[in-house]
Amino acid sequence: MHSLDHLVTLLFWLAVAALAFGTMRRARLWRAGAAAPFNWAQLLTVPRRYLVDVHHVVARDPYIARTHMLVAGGAVAAVALVALNYGLMLYWPLLNGAIVLAAAVMLGGSYLVWQRRRAPLPRLSAGPWNRLPYTLAAFALGLLALALLPSALLSGFFAALIMLALLAGTAELVLGIGTGGPMKHAVAGVLHLAFHPRAERFAMRSTALRPLDLAAPVLGVEKPTDFRWNQLLGFDACVQCGKCEAACPAFAAGQPLNPKKFIQDMVLGFSGGSDAAFAGSSYPGITLGGHSGAPEEPILPALLAPETLWSCTTCRACVEECPMQIEHVDAIIDLRRFQTLARGALPGKGAEMLGNLRETATQGGYDNAARYHWAVDLNVRQIRPGESVDVLLVAGEGAFDMRYQRSLRALVKLLQAASVDFAILGALEVDTGDTARRLGDEATFQAQAARLIATLSTLTFGRILTADPHVFHSLKNEYPALGGHFTVLHHTVFLAGLASSGQLKLSATSETRAITYHDPCYLGRYNGETEAPRALLRQIGVRLTEMERSGLRGRCCGGGGGAPLTDIPGTQRIPDIRIADARATGAGLVAVACPGCTAMLEGVVGPRPEVIDVAELLAAALEGQA
Amino acid sequence: MMFPQLKIAALVSVGRNPASGAPRAARNDVLALDAALALAPEVSVLHAGDAAPALHDYLAYGAASVEVLPLPAGADALAPLAARVAGYDLILCGQRAEAGQGSGTLPYRLAKALNMPVVSAALEITLLGDIVEIVQFLPKGQRRVVRVSLPAVIALHPLAPRAPRYVYARLRAGRLLSAPALVAAPLPVSPWQSEPAVKKPQKLKPPETRQGHARLLGAIATESKGGALVREGSAAEKARAILDYLRTNRLIEF
Numbered sequence: 003m004h005s006l007d008h009l010v011t012l013l014f015w016l017a018v019a020a021l022a023f024g025t026m027r028r029a030r031l032w033r034a035g036a037a038a039p040f041n042w043a044q045l046l047t048v049p050r051r052y053l054v055d056v057h058h059v060v061a062r063d064p065y066i067a068r069t070h071m072l073v074a075g076g077a078v079a080a081v082a083l084v085a086l087n088y089g090l091m092l093y094w095p096l097l098n099g100a101i102v103l104a105a106a107v108m109l110g111g112s113y114l115v116w117q118r119r120r121a122p123l124p125r126l127s128a129g130p131w132n133r134l135p136y137t138l139a140a141f142a143l144g145l146l147a148l149a150l151l152p153s154a155l156l157s158g159f160f161a162a163l164i165m166l167a168l169l170a171g172t173a174e175l176v177l178g179i180g181t182g183g184p185m186k187h188a189v190a191g192v193l194h195l196a197f198h199p200r201a202e203r204f205a206m207r208s209t210a211l212r213p214l215d216l217a218a219p220v221l222g223v224e225k226p227t228d229f230r231w232n233q234l235l236g237f238d239a240c241v242q243c244g245k246c247e248a249a250c251p252a253f254a255a256g257q258p259l260n261p262k263k264f265i266q267d268m269v270l271g272f273s274g275g276s277d278a279a280f281a282g283s284s285y286p287g288i289t290l291g292g293h294s295g296a297p298e299e300p301i302l303p304a305l306l307a308p309e310t311l312w313s314c315t316t317c318r319a320c321v322e323e324c325p326m327q328i329e330h331v332d333a334i335i336d337l338r339r340f341q342t343l344a345r346g347a348l349p350g351k352g353a354e355m356l357g358n359l360r361e362t363a364t365q366g367g368y369d370n371a372a373r374y375h376w377a378v379d380l381n382v383r384q385i386r387p388g389e390s391v392d393v394l395l396v397a398g399e400g401a402f403d404m405r406y407q408r409s410l411r412a413l414v415k416l417l418q419a420a421s422v423d424f425a426i427l428g429a430l431e432v433d434t435g436d437t438a439r440r441l442g443d444e445a446t447f448q449a450q451a452a453r454l455i456a457t458l459s460t461l462t463f464g465r466i467l468t469a470d471p472h473v474f475h476s477l478k479n480e481y482p483a484l485g486g487h488f489t490v491l492h493h494t495v496f497l498a499g500l501a502s503s504g505q506l507k508l509s510a511t512s513e514t515r516a517i518t519y520h521d522p523c524y525l526g527r528y529n530g531e532t533e534a535p536r537a538l539l540r541q542i543g544v545r546l547t548e549m550e551r552s553g554l555r556g557r558c559c560g561g562g563g564g565a566p567l568t569d570i571p572g573t574q575r576i577p578d579i580r581i582a583d584a585r586a587t588g589a590g591l592v593a594v595a596c597p598g599c600t601a602m603l604e605g606v607v608g609p610r611p612e613v614i615d616v617a618e619l620l621a622a623a624l625e626g627q628a
Numbered sequence: 629m630m631f632p633q634l635k636i637a638a639l640v641s642v643g644r645n646p647a648s649g650a651p652r653a654a655r656n657d658v659l660a661l662d663a664a665l666a667l668a669p670e671v672s673v674l675h676a677g678d679a680a681p682a683l684h685d686y687l688a689y690g691a692a693s694v695e696v697l698p699l700p701a702g703a704d705a706l707a708p709l710a711a712r713v714a715g716y717d718l719i720l721c722g723q724r725a726e727a728g729q730g731s732g733t734l735p736y737r738l739a740k741a742l743n744m745p746v747v748s749a750a751l752e753i754t755l756l757g758d759i760v761e762i763v764q765f766l767p768k769g770q771r772r773v774v775r776v777s778l779p780a781v782i783a784l785h786p787l788a789p790r791a792p793r794y795v796y797a798r799l800r801a802g803r804l805l806s807a808p809a810l811v812a813a814p815l816p817v818s819p820w821q822s823e824p825a826v827k828k829p830q831k832l833k834p835p836e837t838r839q840g841h842a843r844l845l846g847a848i849a850t851e852s853k854g855g856a857l858v859r860e861g862s863a864a865e866k867a868r869a870i871l872d873y874l875r876t877n878r879l880i881e882f
Contacts, residue, residue, distance in 0.1 A: 343796040346794050346795035357794065360652075361650045362645055362647050367647055368647060443796070445796040445799075
């Protein structure tokens with residue numbers, strides 16, 4: 003028995019106490035949030051969620067995946083062994099050998115962290131995060147020395163040095179949660195995985211927004227404490243890796259939004275303080291230090307500029323990239339709900355569109371009876387109550403757009419060629435209210451949804467088919483919570499089924515230009531459907547050249563979330579960036595599958611690849627036509 | 629600047645969306661309400677007619693409540709409104725209703741009944757003690773500043789530069805109040821007559837294909853403008869000639 007060992011035991015239990023105290027202190031901040039269901043047993047889900055869901059995201063960057071495995075794995079193993087050997091005062095040499103092993107692994111990992119931070123990517127935060135390789139290495143080195151060197155041989159000076167290193171490392175590990183340091187992510191991250199505000203996402207792709215109780219005293223989120231407590235906890239899990247920042251289309255376009263800074267601002271909101279100490283990239287065009295928040299203070303505009311809130315396209319690229327499974331878009335929508343429903347403070351054309359929806363059931367203020375003028379000469383059935391049909395075609399707002407009418411007509415041509423029993427909803431159709439919901443106007447959304455559900459419930463049909471991913475997402479994922487349960491198909495999925503069963507006979511395309519495919523966010527990220535459109539294009543002999551960001555990680559066209567209506571200026575436009583992506587592949591044609599993407603990408607001026615819907619490409623390749 | 633001691637009334641009507649015909653808050657009256665709320669925190673918002681659901685929109689636009697003065701169908705809103713707003717300092721309304729007769733005469737008739745001055749086409753309203761300064765709309769970008777003493781009736785121009793906000797939380801909090809019925813006179817007989825619109829036949833004219841120089845020459849020349857005189861042949865042949873002419877000039881598409 004040596005005094006150094008006892009000292010380590012003391013340090014260990016002090017550290018445990020500090021960790022417990024810090025966690026309690028932080029938990030008090032989280033618990034100021036609104037109520038959410040809570041069950042201790044959810045802690046049991048953490049290993050699976052960590053090893054499967056978190057790993058799935060982290061593994062996209064193998065370097066940091068290895069690094070974290072070594073550092074965190076080594077640290078957890080070392081701390082567990084220290085708890086056993088020193089905490090329980092066993093002092094077995096054999097366990098010391100195991101500690102050496104774990105500490106060595108951790109030291110190796112710390113070296114990789116150091117390497118990473120020598121020339122840091124712009125998305126990484128500096129500040130306290132830069133000291134991490136040193137404090138982690140100090141902890142590992144201290145443990146190594148402690149476990150390797152027989153303490154009898156140590157001079158007092160050297161023993162003090164070891165203790166100092168251990169102290170520095172331990173302080174980093176256990177004080178983070180209480181003081182808001184970098185290592186708070188270890189505690190908050192684990193608890194966030196357990197009590198995640200969107201727990202369904204660990205079982206399936208979950209992207210639907212939660213319905214808002216329109217009788218609630220506060221509509222949406224005004225102050226940080228209006229967030230549910232587990233949302234506040236989720237903000238605290240952020241490791242400031244900046245993968246969201248690198249993926250955010252608004253940030254890339256120089257609009258005043260940065261998802262990483264947004265999450266950090268929410269942390270500032272419930273913990274109080276100014277953003278002057280933030281050590282990452284700010285919102286483009288907004289200097290640091292001008293914003294501060296407090297738990298009971300309104301978030302806008304003191305903590306968050308309205309332009310930041312309305313820049314988001316709700317494309318979920320940040321959520322897709324986030325290793326900590328933070329739900330940025332849900333928080334944005336919660337804030338928008340308050341701004342819209344309690345303040346009426348929408349910028350740009352947002353308010354006008356919402357008025358149009360309430361008065362005409364169309365976004366553009368059109369005569370709703372004109373919604374099906376595109377189909378008058380196509381000999382298409384309009385559904386009537388009492389007549390049953392297999393496939394009901396819902397067009398969406400794109401029906402008023404002369405460009406997208408071409409795609410719809412191509413789709414009808416394909417359905418007729420495949421002898422599908424289908425009808426259109428005709429003048430009975432009203433807008434799904436999807437855009438109103440993204441702009442935070444839950445009242446208008448729920449009114450529109452109730453109207454459409456009432457209409458659909460009087461009709462007899464098997465499935466709903468739509469060419470608009472926004473209609474698709476809202477009918478399929480968001481209407482069930484409001485009592486509308488339908489089988490909904492996107493046209494690419496439905497056509498892919500017809501083509502593979504041979505019902506739709508396609509020949510090779512005559513298109514000679516190189517073709518790339520742009521994934522609509524609401525089809526890809528929101529619904530996981532990236533394969534059907536590609537399978538269809540392969541079927542007509544297209545060899546796709548993929549853009550750098552495609553599939554589930556595709557870049558937004560800039561048209562989501564009502565962003566074209568709120569129209570927050572940046573240094574460039576998001577669709578210009580996307581077309582630059584397409585140009586970089588050498589493509590002469592961009593295949594799309596969404597009226598929003600079509601409009602945004604076709605709005606790019608100057609020479610650019612042609613933008614054509616998958617349905618139009620297929621209709622041109624129908625077998626047996628001249 | 630707020631003037632809480634002033635009694636201000638905003639008169640609102642049920643409008644209609646031009647595309648769908650759906651009832652809504654009349655845009656011009658919303659501007660009047662918004663202008664009134666900018667002058668005083670408490671505004672009496674009055675509607676003569678039925679308690680239509682569309683009146684809830686005015687709650688969303690900032691009215692704490694809308695007082696509905698019952699009006700039998702076909703009755704004139706003037707008498708109940710004039711009785712209700714007697715004693716008010718300022719009465720604001722839109723210039724013209726979106727539905728019904730929409731004659732735009734109510735502000736004038738109301739002012740006459742109350743013996744008050746009336747100012748129409750108001751864009752901006754500033755209170756200077758018991759005087760109101762009004763920037764009036766004139767065509768072609770011109771503006772005129774007029775001053776009237778209170779009490780007064782002011783009709784807002786549809787282009788008044790205001791940004792009223794539709795707030796659902798206010799709609800939820802506000803309510804419609806029904807006032808006791810007042811005696812109302814029938815609507816004055818309109819001097820206007822209505823008759824169904826008749827579509828006039830349009831002359832089919834071939835599109836001009838000549839260049840400018842040739843067109844100028846054509847304008848000073850007296851020679852024939854082209855075409856052919858068909859005197860011979862059967863009726864079917866003459867019809868065929870007309871049809872051919874229409875087709876070659878793409879005046880019909882079949």
